Amino acid sequence: MKISDFQSLMLEIYGIRDRARGPERTMLWLVEEIGELAEAVREGNNSKLSEEFADVFAWLASLANVVNIDLETVALSKYGSGCPVCKSIPCKCAIK
Numbered sequence: 001m002k003i004s005d006f007q008s009l010m011l012e013i014y015g016i017r018d019r020a021r022g023p024e025r026t027m028l029w030l031v032e033e034i035g036e037l038a039e040a041v042r043e044g045n046n047s048k049l050s051e052e053f054a055d056v057f058a059w060l061a062s063l064a065n066v067v068n069i070d071l072e073t074v075a076l077s078k079y080g081s082g083c084p085v086c087k088s089i090p091c092k093c094a095i096k
């Protein structure tokens with residue numbers, strides 16, 4: 001499954017609800033899920049990590065659908081040729 005296939009799946013499952021909720025409230029759900037992911041990382045809980053990564057990815061795809069962004073296109077456009085700053089794979093930028 002490609003990223004675009006997953007985004008299309010989210011559109012099929014949740015598209016009507018996501019559009020009705022709108023971008024601002026969908027963004028709030030994404031932020032809440034990121035908070036849950038942060039908690040799973042802090043706890044080092046592997047089963048919770050798996051679940052929260054899935055939720056964050058699903059809400060990211062939902063938000064992208066609401067604002068008409070093709071995640072696969074934008075991700076590959078920015079990162080498909082390597083680091084967008086130094087243009088290298090792997091990145092050769094100074095570690096921050």
Ligand SMILES: [Zn+2]
Pocket residue numbers: 083084085086087088091092093
């Ligand atoms: Zn770089």
